[in-house]
Amino acid sequence: MFEFETEVGRWRRKVERGSSLSPREVDELEDHLRARFDLELGMTPERSPARVFNTVCDELGEATALSKEFAKAGRRRWRPVLLGAWAMFATSFFLPLSRTVWVEAGSLHPDLAALAGPQTPYEFLRVLITVGMTDAVLAVWLGAAVVLPNLPLLMTLPTLLGSRRPDWRWLRWVLGGMGVVLPGLGMLRVFSPAPFPYEEAAVALQYPGAGYWLWSGSFAFAAAALWLRGRSWAAEGPVNPVAERAM
Structure with missing residues (x-):
C-alpha cells in the first residue's frame, strides 16, 4: 500500500546519498515535491497516488542532475x-x-x-631552493616557516x-x-x-x-x-x- 510520508523519506535519502546538495537545498526540493504532488493529485484524481508520486519524481530528475542545476542557479556571493x-x-x-x-x-x-x-617572497623561495641544495636540514626548517603560515x-x-x-x-x-x-x-x-x-x-x-x-x-x-x-x-x-x- 502506498504511504506518502514513507515514499518521501525514501526519496529524500536517495537524493542525499546521490547528490552534493546541502540540507537546505534538499528541504527546498522536498517542499516543491509535496506541493507538486498535491497539485497533480487534485488535477487528476482518477490517477493513483503512487503513479502521481512517480511522475512528480521523474519531473524533478535524478540527484546528479539536481546538483548541477542548483550549482548553476545558486547565488554564490x-x-x-x-x-x-x-x-x-x-x-x-x-x-x-x-x-x-x-x-x-x-x-x-x-x-x-x-x-x-626590499625582498619578495618569490626571491626568498629562490634562496630556499639554493640553500636546500647544500643544507637539507636548514631547508626543511625554512620550508616549514614558509608553508605553515x-x-x-x-x-x-x-x-x-x-x-x-x-x-x-x-x-x-x-x-x-x-x-x-x-x-x-x-x-x-x-x-x-x-x-x-x-x-x-x-x-x-x-x-x-x-x-x-x-x-x-x-x-x-x-x-x-x-x-x-x-x-x-x-x-x-x-x-x-x-x-x-x-x-
Missing part, C-alpha cells in the same frame, strides 16, 4: 570574495614584504645593503576549485584570526618600528611593504568568503522535516 583573496595572496609573492628606511647609512657594505633591501589559506583551494563539501568551521576562525592579527602586527610596525643595527654604524628601520599588506589581507577576505559560504549551507528549519511531519 562568496566565490568572488574567495577569488579576490587568492588574487591578493598570489600577487603578494611578487611584491616587497618590507621597505627599509636608512637612519644612518655610514659606509655600509654593498652586501649588507642588498640584504636589507600559509597552510590555512591553501586549505581553501578545494573550495575555490568547486568542492561542494562544507568547510571546517575552525578554518574560518583561524583565517579570521590571522586576518586580524597580521594587519595589527603590521600597524604596530608602522607606528613603532624597531631599529636594525648593521656593520659600520649603519642603522635602518624596516616597515611592512605592499606584499605584506596584501598577504595579511588575503586571510581576512578568505575568512569572509567561508563565512558567506557557511551561511548558504546552513539549513533553515528542522534537519529532518519528514520525521516531524509524520509525528
